[in-house]
Amino acid sequence: MAGKKQDLIVFFLGNPLMGDDSIGLRIGGMLEERLRRLGVEVVVTSESGLSLIDHMHGRDTAIIVDAVSTGSKPGRIHIYDLSDSRAGGIMAPHYMGIPEVVKLMRSLGLSPPKKIILIGIEIAEPYVVSDSLTPIMKEKLPRLVERVYVEIARLIREN
Amino acid sequence: MRKIEINPITRLEGHGKIVVVLDDEGNATKAYLQIPELRGFEKFLVGRAAEDAPIITTRICGVCPMAHHMAATKALDDLYKVEPPPAAKKIREMVYNMFMLEDHALHVYILGGPDFIVGPKAPRMERNILGVLRKVGMETGLKVIRMRKMLRGLVQEIAGKIIHPVFGLPGGISKPLSQETVKKVREAADKALEFSLFTLDVFKKIVLSNPDYIKLITSDAYTHRTYYMGLVDAKNRLNFYDGYIRIVDPEGREHAKFDVHEYQKHIAEHVEPWTYVRFSYLRDVGWKGFVDGKDSGVLAVAPLARLNVSDSMPTPRAQEAYEDFYDMLGVKPVHHTLAYHWARIIEMIYAAERIKELAEDPDIEDQHVREIPSEKPSIGIGVVEAPRGTLIHHYETDGNGIIRKANLLVATQHNAARIALSIDKAARSLIKGGNIDDGLLNMVEMAFRAYDPCHACATHAAPGTMPIALYMYDHRGRLVRKVWLGKSRI
Known part of the structure; x- marks a missing residue:
C-alpha cells in the first residue's frame, strides 16, 4: 500500500446551510484541486453514514474532515484514529456513524479502509441555520485550510 | 455511551431526550419527548428567489432531500400556474x-x-x-x-x-x-x-x-384511536406524489377530503411551552390535549395512516399484502x-x-x-407524501418571484401529538414498580421509533440525526437515571 495514493480517499463533510457545520465543505472546496494534484481522490459531500460505503469500499485509507463540537476552542483541530476495532463497542442501535459503517462493511466482506482518520474542526456555533460561517470561524478559515492541508499531506506521506 | 468525538456524524453537542417521571412506587406517571431548539429555516427562505427553493430546501437535512425537492417543485408549478x-x-x-x-x-x-x-x-x-x-x-x-x-x-x-x-x-x-x-x-x-x-x-x-x-x-x-391523514388518487387509492388529502376518523369514516390549497382550513398547529415542535391537529375537531378518540383533533400520518385512508392499493401485489394486513389485524382503521x-x-x-x-x-x-411558465407569481402550495407523512410547502412571493413568506408543514409535526401520546402511554404501561431494565426502556423507545420520526425538519432545522437520551426523575424531581439511547433520526 505504501506510496499508492489512489488507495487513499479524503472526505470533506458537512451541511452547507448549518453555518459553521459547513466548515468541512468549505475547506474541501478550497483544497480539492491541490489534493487531486497529489493524486488522491477527494469527495466533498453532505452525505453521511451508509451512503459513504460506496466511496470507502476497497480503499486502504480514508481521511475525513468534518466539524466537531466538543466544547474546546473554536478552530482547534482534533485528530482521531477511527481505525481501531473498538468501533464494535459503540454500535448505536438505530443509526450508523463511521465506526458502524466500517463494522458493517467488514461483516459483509466489503473490505473497509484499514486506516480511517478523522480531522475534526472545533466549531463555534452548531445550531444556526445560515449559509455563512460565524465571524470567528470566518477569520480562522484561511489558516484552517493550510493546517488541514499540512495534516493531510503528512498522512499521505505516512501512508 | 456518549463519545461525540469518535462519531463524526454526530457532530452536534445537543440531544433530544425522553423524560420519564416516576411516583413513590417507581411507576411511570408521565413521559414526554423533548427536542432542543433548532429553527429558522423558513426565515432563511425569505428574500430568496422561489426558483431556488427546490435546491435550498433539500439541504434542510440529508434524510429526505427528494421529498422537499418534490414538494418545493410542485409549489413552484402552482406559483407560476403552469x-x-x-x-x-x-x-x-x-x-x-x-x-x-x-x-x-x-x-x-x-x-x-x-x-x-x-x-x-x-x-x-x-x-x-x-x-x-x-x-x-x-x-x-x-x-x-x-x-x-x-x-x-x-x-x-x-x-x-x-x-x-x-x-x-x-x-x-x-x-x-x-x-x-x-x-x-x-x-x-x-x-x-x-x-x-x-x-x-x-x-x-x-x-x-x-x-x-x-x-x-x-x-x-x-x-391509539386517532384520525389519519394521507394523499389518495381520484379512486381513493394510495399515491405518494399527487392527489387529494383525505382524512378518516377513528372509525374509518371519511372526515374530510380536500385539495392542498385548503390545508389551513383543516389543519391547525398547537404550541406547547416545553418543546419547539408544533403539533398539528384538526381545526374543526379542536385541540383537546394529548388524548386520542373522536373528540380529539390528534391525527397521524405516514405508512399506517396512508393505508388507513386508502380504500385499496392501486397495484396488484401491494393490494394482496394490504388485504392480508387488514384480514390479520381484523379491523380498519388499524390503530x-x-x-x-x-x-x-x-x-x-x-x-x-x-x-x-x-x-x-x-x-x-x-x-x-x-x-x-408565463404567469406572474403570487402564491404556490405543493404537497407530497414524504416517507414520514404528508409534506406541504407553501410560498408567497412578490411579482418577481422573491419569497416573502414561507411555511413548511412537515410530516413529523403531524405525527408529533400522537408520538407524544405513544411515549407517554408506553412508559406508563411498561415501567412499573421501579423496574426499568434496558429491554423495557427500548420498548418505550419503540413507541416513537415506529413512526421513523425526523425532528430535524419538525423543528425546522438540520442536520437530521441527533443523539437521544432517556432521563428518569423521581416524584421529587431528582434525576435517578440517565441512559444514552444512541442516535435517532430526530
Missing part, C-alpha cells in the same frame, strides 16, 4: 417512488428492524443492523446495500446528485429520459419488487409467525403503532410496482418535459 407535461409528471413520480422505496428499506432493516428482527428485549449491543444480519443472513445485508446503490445510481442518473437533486423546475423537469435509462429503470423495478416481496416474507416469518410479537403489536400500550413497520413494507411493494408501471408507460420517453 401544468407540467404528462412525461414530466410521470418521471417525477417514478423518481419519487425510487426514493420512497430506498428510504423505507433503510428504516425496515436498519432503524426499525432491530426491534423486531433481533427482538425488542435483546441486549442493546445486539439490537442493531449486525444483529439483523445474523438473523436474516449476510446475503440479505448485501441485498440491502446493492438495492440502495442501484436505486440511488438511477436517481442520480435522472435527477442529478442524490443528496441535492437538480431536477424539478416550475412546469416540468430539467431533461427527458433516454431509452437506455428507461430500460435500466424497468430492470431495477423488477429487482426492487422481488426485494420488497422478500422483505415482506422476512417480516412474516420472523414477526408475524411469532404470537408474542402479534400480542405486542396489538397490545394497548401501543394503540396499532407498531403496525407502521408492516405498513412500510406494503408501501415498498407498491413503490416497486408503481416504478415499473410508470417505466412502461409510453409517455415516459416523450422528449417534451417542460412548459415554460
Whole structure:
C-alpha cells in the first residue's frame, strides 16, 4: 500500500446551510484541486453514514474532515484514529456513524479502509441555520485550510 | 455511551431526550419527548428567489432531500400556474417512488428492524443492523446495500446528485429520459419488487409467525384511536406524489377530503411551552390535549395512516399484502403503532410496482418535459407524501418571484401529538414498580421509533440525526437515571 495514493480517499463533510457545520465543505472546496494534484481522490459531500460505503469500499485509507463540537476552542483541530476495532463497542442501535459503517462493511466482506482518520474542526456555533460561517470561524478559515492541508499531506506521506 | 468525538456524524453537542417521571412506587406517571431548539429555516427562505427553493430546501437535512425537492417543485408549478407535461409528471413520480422505496428499506432493516428482527428485549449491543444480519443472513445485508446503490445510481442518473437533486423546475423537469435509462429503470423495478416481496416474507416469518410479537403489536400500550391523514388518487387509492388529502376518523369514516390549497382550513398547529415542535391537529375537531378518540383533533400520518385512508392499493401485489394486513389485524382503521413497520413494507411493494408501471408507460420517453411558465407569481402550495407523512410547502412571493413568506408543514409535526401520546402511554404501561431494565426502556423507545420520526425538519432545522437520551426523575424531581439511547433520526 505504501506510496499508492489512489488507495487513499479524503472526505470533506458537512451541511452547507448549518453555518459553521459547513466548515468541512468549505475547506474541501478550497483544497480539492491541490489534493487531486497529489493524486488522491477527494469527495466533498453532505452525505453521511451508509451512503459513504460506496466511496470507502476497497480503499486502504480514508481521511475525513468534518466539524466537531466538543466544547474546546473554536478552530482547534482534533485528530482521531477511527481505525481501531473498538468501533464494535459503540454500535448505536438505530443509526450508523463511521465506526458502524466500517463494522458493517467488514461483516459483509466489503473490505473497509484499514486506516480511517478523522480531522475534526472545533466549531463555534452548531445550531444556526445560515449559509455563512460565524465571524470567528470566518477569520480562522484561511489558516484552517493550510493546517488541514499540512495534516493531510503528512498522512499521505505516512501512508 | 456518549463519545461525540469518535462519531463524526454526530457532530452536534445537543440531544433530544425522553423524560420519564416516576411516583413513590417507581411507576411511570408521565413521559414526554423533548427536542432542543433548532429553527429558522423558513426565515432563511425569505428574500430568496422561489426558483431556488427546490435546491435550498433539500439541504434542510440529508434524510429526505427528494421529498422537499418534490414538494418545493410542485409549489413552484402552482406559483407560476403552469401544468407540467404528462412525461414530466410521470418521471417525477417514478423518481419519487425510487426514493420512497430506498428510504423505507433503510428504516425496515436498519432503524426499525432491530426491534423486531433481533427482538425488542435483546441486549442493546445486539439490537442493531449486525444483529439483523445474523438473523436474516449476510446475503440479505448485501441485498440491502446493492438495492440502495442501484436505486440511488438511477436517481442520480435522472435527477442529478442524490443528496441535492437538480431536477424539478416550475412546469416540468430539467431533461427527458433516454431509452437506455428507461430500460435500466424497468430492470431495477423488477429487482426492487422481488426485494420488497422478500422483505415482506422476512417480516412474516420472523414477526408475524411469532404470537408474542402479534400480542405486542396489538397490545394497548401501543394503540391509539386517532384520525389519519394521507394523499389518495381520484379512486381513493394510495399515491405518494399527487392527489387529494383525505382524512378518516377513528372509525374509518371519511372526515374530510380536500385539495392542498385548503390545508389551513383543516389543519391547525398547537404550541406547547416545553418543546419547539408544533403539533398539528384538526381545526374543526379542536385541540383537546394529548388524548386520542373522536373528540380529539390528534391525527397521524405516514405508512399506517396512508393505508388507513386508502380504500385499496392501486397495484396488484401491494393490494394482496394490504388485504392480508387488514384480514390479520381484523379491523380498519388499524390503530396499532407498531403496525407502521408492516405498513412500510406494503408501501415498498407498491413503490416497486408503481416504478415499473410508470417505466412502461409510453409517455415516459416523450422528449417534451417542460412548459415554460408565463404567469406572474403570487402564491404556490405543493404537497407530497414524504416517507414520514404528508409534506406541504407553501410560498408567497412578490411579482418577481422573491419569497416573502414561507411555511413548511412537515410530516413529523403531524405525527408529533400522537408520538407524544405513544411515549407517554408506553412508559406508563411498561415501567412499573421501579423496574426499568434496558429491554423495557427500548420498548418505550419503540413507541416513537415506529413512526421513523425526523425532528430535524419538525423543528425546522438540520442536520437530521441527533443523539437521544432517556432521563428518569423521581416524584421529587431528582434525576435517578440517565441512559444514552444512541442516535435517532430526530
